[in-house]
Amino acid sequence: xxPYPKTLAIQPxxxxxxxxxxxxxxxxxxxxxxxxxxLCSRNGPCHLTGVLRSDDTEVMLDCLTKxxxxxxxxxxxxAVTVHKNDSDRxxxxxxxxxxxxxxxxxxxxxxxxxxxxxxxxxxDGVPRMRERPIQDLLDALAQLGVExxxxxxxxxxxxxxxxxxxxxxxxxxVSVAGATSSQFLSGLLLATPLAxxxxxxxxxxxxxxxxxxxxxxGMLGQWGVRHDFRDRDRxxxxxxxxxAHLADYPIEPDASSASYFFAAAAVTGGxxxxxxxxxxxxxxxxxxxxxxxxxxxxxxxxxxxxxxVGKPLKGIDVDMNAISDTVMTLAAVACFADGPTTIRNVGxxxxxxxxxxxxxxxxxxxxxxxxxxxxDGLRITPKPLTGCAVDTYDDHRMAMSLxxxxxxxxxxxxxxxxxxxxxxxxxxxxxARLGTS
Numbered sequence: 238x239x240p241y242p243k244t245l246a247i248q249p250x251x252x253x254x255x256x257x258x259x260x261x262x263x264x265x266x267x268x269x270x271x272x273x274x275x276l277c278s279r280n281g282p283c284h285l286t287g288v289l290r291s292d293d294t295e296v297m298l299d300c301l302t303k304x305x306x307x308x309x310x311x312x313x314x315x316a317v318t319v320h321k322n323d324s325d326r327x328x329x330x331x332x333x334x335x336x337x338x339x340x341x342x343x344x345x346x347x348x349x350x351x352x353x354x355x356x357x358x359x360x361d362g363v364p365r366m367r368e369r370p371i372q373d374l375l376d377a378l379a380q381l382g383v384e385x386x387x388x389x390x391x392x393x394x395x396x397x398x399x400x401x402x403x404x405x406x407x408x409x410x411v412s413v414a415g416a417t418s419s420q421f422l423s424g425l426l427l428a429t430p431l432a433x434x435x436x437x438x439x440x441x442x443x444x445x446x447x448x449x450x451x452x453x454x455g456m457l458g459q460w461g462v463r464h465d466f467r468d469r470d471r472x473x474x475x476x477x478x479x480x481a482h483l484a485d486y487p488i489e490p491d492a493s494s495a496s497y498f499f500a501a502a503a504v505t506g507g508x509x510x511x512x513x514x515x516x517x518x519x520x521x522x523x524x525x526x527x528x529x530x531x532x533x534x535x536x537x538x539x540x541x542x543x544x545x546v547g548k549p550l551k552g553i554d555v556d557m558n559a560i561s562d563t564v565m566t567l568a569a570v571a572c573f574a575d576g577p578t579t580i581r582n583v584g585x586x587x588x589x590x591x592x593x594x595x596x597x598x599x600x601x602x603x604x605x606x607x608x609x610x611x612x613d614g615l616r617i618t619p620k621p622l623t624g625c626a627v628d629t630y631d632d633h634r635m636a637m638s639l640x641x642x643x644x645x646x647x648x649x650x651x652x653x654x655x656x657x658x659x660x661x662x663x664x665x666x667x668x669a670r671l672g673t674s
């Protein structure tokens with residue numbers, strides 16, 4: 238898709254930018270929509286617009302094709318059509334060997350999806366994927382009568398799913414652990430409309446990233462799937478909805494991707510508007526702007542976007558469990574604040590594409606910041622920064638976050654900038670445009 242150099246020097250901006258940016262579609266919504274469109278495709282085709290083209294979404298498309306679904310992409314229009322499934326099976330293929338790369342949404346959503354069918358399916362990925370936990374989801378599937386086992390016995394991929402569909406008794410309660418990832422429950426929720434009986438899922442009290450669960454439930458509602466949720470006992474019930482279907486579905490711009498441009502305004506004292514952003518979006522990460530506002534930025538919602546204006550920054554103490562994909566973005570901004578910033582309750586991000594707490598602490602220290610690392614967070618105390626080469630750990634969010642420092646500090650060089658292809662292939666071009674505004 239995009240040719241990337243081995244290293245990329247970030248050029249400090251000569252003056253604060255005044256810019257308007259359009260970010261690509263949401264990865265989280267794209268992969269959820271692809272799964273829903275595929276599972277519901279026996280009721281007709283679904284045309285998705287605003288689709289993100291990235292490593293994670295292309296892996297999902299490839300896996301759906303291997304599962305027997307007919308999928309066609311028109312990348313010039315950022316559109317994908319999932320065609321009608323003429324098979325009498327929920328999953329057309331009776332067996333498949335799926336490569337998921339390092340896409341957590343793909344492995345977790347499809348593990349749940351294929352468990353609805355009779356057959357045998359194997360899911361594997363890159364070496365880092367073989368270190369990312371999935372046992373909590375496999376334990377939930379076992380309660381549904383599905384044989385789902387990790388080949389290595391360590392609770393991580395590769396995993397093999399063998400079964401004959403869900404066999405939980407009507408009204409039976411399935412407990413789903415959520416302290417490691419919300420994607421386990423989201424995967425099960427996406428599969429519930431095609432389940433044979435009413436499914437009751439109970440999430441443990443330590444569940445992380447609640448907005449992503451709200452996103453999944455919100456999307457089910459858009460597909461016409463009703464749910465009953467009792468917050469007091471954390472139980473959600475969804476009845477079978479075999480007629481679920483949408484002919485057309487527009488995908489929101491990615492709120493996590495937008496965070497880098499809002500942060501760029503904060504770091505440089507500029508003004509950046511991201512088109513299509515709204516405070517009432519499905520994506521919880523739009524609330525990143527609230528963190529910037531607490532640090533002193535001015536945030537304004539417009540008719541077609543949100544504008545962040547950088548002002549003198551102050552350090553904050555913040556629980557980022559609900560918006561944990563933006564932890565590293567805020568950590569970069571914190572380097573330019575007056576006073577320390579403490580980020581709490583995000584221990585689960587140690588199990589992402591890399592151990593994100595350890596990685597961002599290491600790289601910010603290389604740049605000169607004082608960073609205290611805790612089991613579930615970190616504290617950044619600003620110090621004079623000096624440019625250097627920073628490592629990205631094959632993690633797209635590390636690369637995009639650390640680049641923000643280079644907008645102010647000369648000499649920042651990003652190693653392996655191509656890792657942004659996971660979710661935002663055009664990021665470097667969009668970032669460079671800030672310097673021409």
